[in-house]
Amino acid sequence: MSAPAREGVVVPPVSEVERGRRSYRRSRQRRSTWVAVVSTLVFAAVLVVGTTSAPGWERTQQSFLDPAAAQRSLLPVLSGLWLNVRVLLVAAVCVFALGLVVALLRTLRGPVWAPVRLLAAAYTDVFRGVPLLVLLYIIGFGVPGLRLQGVPTDPVVLGTTAIVLTYGAYVAEVFRAGLESVHPSQRAAARALGLTHRQTVRLVVLPQAVRNVTPPLLNDLVALQKDVGLISVLGAVDAIRQAQIQSAVTANFTPYVVAAVLFVLLAVPMARLADWATARARRRQQAGGLL
Amino acid sequence: MTGVGEQPVLRVRNLVKSYGDAPVLRGVDLDVDEHRVVTLIGASGSGKSTLLRCVDLLEQVDDGQVWLDGQDVTDPRVDADAVRRRIGVVFQAYNLFPHLSVLDNITLAPRRVHGVDRAEAEERAMALLDRIGLAGRARAYPDQLSGGQAQRTAIVRALAVQPRLLLLDEVTSALDPELVGEVLALVREVAEGGMTILMATHEMGFARSAADVVCFLEGGVLLEQGPPEQVLVDPQHERTQQFLRRVVAAGRL
Ligand SMILES: Nc1ncnc2c1ncn2[C@@H]1O[C@H](COP(=O)(O)OP(=O)(O)OP(=O)(O)O)[C@@H](O)[C@H]1O
Ligand SMILES: [Mg+2]
Numbered sequence: 001m002s003a004p005a006r007e008g009v010v011v012p013p014v015s016e017v018e019r020g021r022r023s024y025r026r027s028r029q030r031r032s033t034w035v036a037v038v039s040t041l042v043f044a045a046v047l048v049v050g051t052t053s054a055p056g057w058e059r060t061q062q063s064f065l066d067p068a069a070a071q072r073s074l075l076p077v078l079s080g081l082w083l084n085v086r087v088l089l090v091a092a093v094c095v096f097a098l099g100l101v102v103a104l105l106r107t108l109r110g111p112v113w114a115p116v117r118l119l120a121a122a123y124t125d126v127f128r129g130v131p132l133l134v135l136l137y138i139i140g141f142g143v144p145g146l147r148l149q150g151v152p153t154d155p156v157v158l159g160t161t162a163i164v165l166t167y168g169a170y171v172a173e174v175f176r177a178g179l180e181s182v183h184p185s186q187r188a189a190a191r192a193l194g195l196t197h198r199q200t201v202r203l204v205v206l207p208q209a210v211r212n213v214t215p216p217l218l219n220d221l222v223a224l225q226k227d228v229g230l231i232s233v234l235g236a237v238d239a240i241r242q243a244q245i246q247s248a249v250t251a252n253f254t255p256y257v258v259a260a261v262l263f264v265l266l267a268v269p270m271a272r273l274a275d276w277a278t279a280r281a282r283r284r285q286q287a288g289g290l291l
Numbered sequence: 292m293t294g295v296g297e298q299p300v301l302r303v304r305n306l307v308k309s310y311g312d313a314p315v316l317r318g319v320d321l322d323v324d325e326h327r328v329v330t331l332i333g334a335s336g337s338g339k340s341t342l343l344r345c346v347d348l349l350e351q352v353d354d355g356q357v358w359l360d361g362q363d364v365t366d367p368r369v370d371a372d373a374v375r376r377r378i379g380v381v382f383q384a385y386n387l388f389p390h391l392s393v394l395d396n397i398t399l400a401p402r403r404v405h406g407v408d409r410a411e412a413e414e415r416a417m418a419l420l421d422r423i424g425l426a427g428r429a430r431a432y433p434d435q436l437s438g439g440q441a442q443r444t445a446i447v448r449a450l451a452v453q454p455r456l457l458l459l460d461e462v463t464s465a466l467d468p469e470l471v472g473e474v475l476a477l478v479r480e481v482a483e484g485g486m487t488i489l490m491a492t493h494e495m496g497f498a499r500s501a502a503d504v505v506c507f508l509e510g511g512v513l514l515e516q517g518p519p520e521q522v523l524v525d526p527q528h529e530r531t532q533q534f535l536r537r538v539v540a541a542g543r544l
Contacts, residue, residue, distance in 0.1 A: 015305065017365075018354040024367050 066254045073246035073255035080242035081262050087160050087228045087238070092221060094164045099171030106176055109197060120172070127169035132230060136162045140234035159231030167224055171217065178213035179205060214281060218274035222267055229263065239263070298361050299324045300456050300487045301346065307354035308338075308345055315341045317511035318355065323456070323489050323504075328482045330498040330519075331491040333508035334534060339491035340383075342508070343458045346489070347380050360455060376404060379449030383461040385441045387433035387448070393420070394429040397448045405452055412451075419447045423477055439470030443477050450481065457481065459490035475501075495538055499523050507531045 014022075051057065105113075105120040127135070139162040144153040152158065182205045190200040232241035239259045246255035301323040308316040315338045323329045331339045344350045346357055348364060348371045357365050364374045387396050397419065398412040407415075420426045423443045433441055442462055449457060459478065463471040475497050482488055482501060492498055498505050499519045506516040507528070515528045526532050 015354050017356055021365065021367050028367070 062252075064253045064257050066250075066252050069246075069250040069252040069254035070258050072250060073243065073258050076242045076246055077239050077255060077259050077262060080237060080239035081259075081266070083156070083236065083238045084225075084228050084263075085266070087156065087163075087231060088225050091160050091163050091167070091224060091228060094160075095167040095171050095220075095224065096217075098164060098168035099175050102168065102172035103175035103179060104201070106172075107179055107201065124169045124172050127165050128173070130166070132163070132166045132227060133233065135166055136230060136233055138162075139165075155234035155236040156231060159234045159236055160228075163224070163227060163231070167220065167227075171220055174213050174216050174220065175209065178209035181212050182208045211281060215274060215278040218270065218277055222270045222274065225267055225270060226263055229259075298358075300360060301489060302358040303342075303346065303355070304357075305355035306342070306345060306352055306357065308341055308350060308352050315511050316345070319508075319511070319513050321506060321513060321516075323487060325487050326485045327503040328488045328490070328501055329504045329506060330502040331489070331506050331508055332493070332495065332498060332534075337508045338511050339508055340460050343380070343460050343489065343491060347378050347458055348374055376452065377455045379452060379454035379457045381442070381445045381449050381457070381459045381462050383465055385433070385438075385445045385465075387441055387445055389433050392430050392432055393425065393436070393444050396433065396444065397451045400448070400452050416447070416451060419451060420444075422480075423447060437470065438466045439473050442466060442470075442474050446474070446477055446481070450486075455487065457486050457488045457490075459488060459492070461491050461493060464493055493538075495523060495535075507534065509534070 054060075102120045102123060105116050106124075108117060136159060140155055140158045143151060143158060179201075186204055186208065187200055190204040191197075195203065229238060229240045232238050232244070235241070237245075239262060240256075243255040243259040247253060299322040301321070303319055303321040306316050306319040306321075307314070319338075319342060321329070321342075331342065333339055341350065345352050352365055355365070356363055359374060359377060362369065362374075364371075387393075388399070391399065394413060394416055397416040398407075398409070401407040401412040401415070402409060417426055417429060420429055425440060425444065425447075428436065428440065433444070436444065442465070446459075446462065462478070463474050466474060471494065475494065478488070478490070478497075479501050502519050504516060505519045505522040507514050507522060507526070507530075509530050515522055515526060515531045522531065523535065526535060
């Protein structure tokens with residue numbers, strides 16, 4: 001509801017008709033809110049009753065929702081999650097850079113660059129195709145097996161590398177789609193101003209492309225955030241690994257549920273940020289209007 | 292709609308619209324009678340497009356009312372889609388759908404909104420295209436058309452649903468001078484066919500010869516309206532005189 005002071009700027013007295021329209025819209029708004037609240041409550045009730053009345057509910061509750069086990073495992077799982085967060089931050093930056101570079105390499109013009117283009121294309125094809133879990137095993141156990149000097153053997157570093165390689169391939173394709181979504185007339189306009197191919201990409205095409213692909217990129221970030229948990233298969237002691245350990249100690253599955261809840265809590269702000277960025281991008285493009 | 296209760300197709304009263312703190316329309320009153328061509332003239336930024344967008348319910352008005360055939364369409368209880376179905380709009384930038392052929396652009400609304408079957412919709416579309424000499428380009432895509440062809444296609448697309456009222460927003464200002472003629476000829480033909488038209492234009496020559504009423508919009512207010520021979524030749528208001536002097540100086544009258 002906008003402040004009356006702002007409306008006052010236009011034409012001080014608002015007509016009877018407009019006041020009626022506003023109060024009607026407000027009442028519709030209130031009704032929608034009520035409908036939403038009631039339907040949510042009904043839906044939640046059905047869900048709770050449906051689950052708790054299942055024949056195996058008692059046993060499931062004991063092994064998955066044991067408060068004592070939850071309390072015991074919370075701190076260890078949290079400390080594991082800290083590793084996930086750090087891996088996520090490093091991986092996100094590396095994925096962004098790798099994806100962008102590969103996408104740009106694929107746009108290079110001229111025969112000299114043919115091998116580079118080919119290599120970039122091969123990279124995206126291969127690493128989008130290999131299942132992440134398989135790649136984790138290959139890099140996590142295969143690379144240390146080479147016993148090369150100076151090559152890291154830390155499972156965290158190797159696991160992060162595998163994740164970056166896979167996600168880099170996905171993100172490269174997202175960037176490439178973004179670069180191609182910029183209308184050709186934009187390139188024409190830039191070249192017509194005398195900008196070189198490179199300047200055109202850097203100053204005109206890339207900024208529009210990045211803006212267009214921000215929502216799908218944030219979506220990939222949310223996916224990345226839970227996939228960093230996979231480094232636990234290499235023995236890195238992250239949240240999932242801690243949950244596994246605690247689960248063995250308590251002979252109960254509750255620590256996994258604790259880990260799941262923590263991952264969700266981490267994902268929610270990211271998902272909201274993605275929604276917000278999408279909405280903002282849309283608002284910017286179609287300024288104003290009811291549609 | 293003849294007889295005692297004769298009412299205008301479009302009636303606008305005290306229309307107010309602002310973007311943020313900037314008032315764009317400050318109480319506009321306007322009638323468009325059936326089979327009439329009403330043109331809106333005025334400087335760039337005077338609110339012509341905004342007025343048309345408010346009439347087509349693409350913007351929510353801040354105050355005032357708009358009636359279409361006697362129905363208050365600014366009432367929030369009114370189904371805005373049903374109102375828009377009775378109004379045809381042509382935008383300055385054509386806004387043809389680039390992924391559809393000329394024929395599909397024209398038949399989209401008749402088929403999907405008005406439930407006309409494909410064969411009939413295409414037959415009517417071809418007849419319309421034939422009239423504007425574009426029957427041979429029915430399978431072409433919008434990017435393959437000249438500006439004039441694209442704009443004539445956009446006009447035909449708006450007409451294909453047989454609207455009660457046609458809104459035209461500077462349909463020629465994106466065109467080469469030599470293409471302006473073919474589009475205006477089509478508008479004139481449509482007007483002579485009895486269509487009720489409200490159009491924003493910078494083509495004073497066209498307004499003079501084809502319009503029944505000319506409205507001069509300035510600073511969000513309709514300063515002056517009347518038959519073209521009065522508003523364009525002997526304007527009463529000083530601002531109108533100024534505006535027309537500038538137009539004449541620019542060689543557009
Ligand atoms: N979506 C919007 N958000 C904010 N301001 C807007 C928006 N649309 C239009 N305006 C402003 O409203 C004013 C009137 O715009 P409008 O497009 O109606 O002018 P116009 O008379 O059609 O001009 P022109 O002859 O150049 O087409 C302008 O000052 C414009 O900057
Ligand atoms: Mg305009």
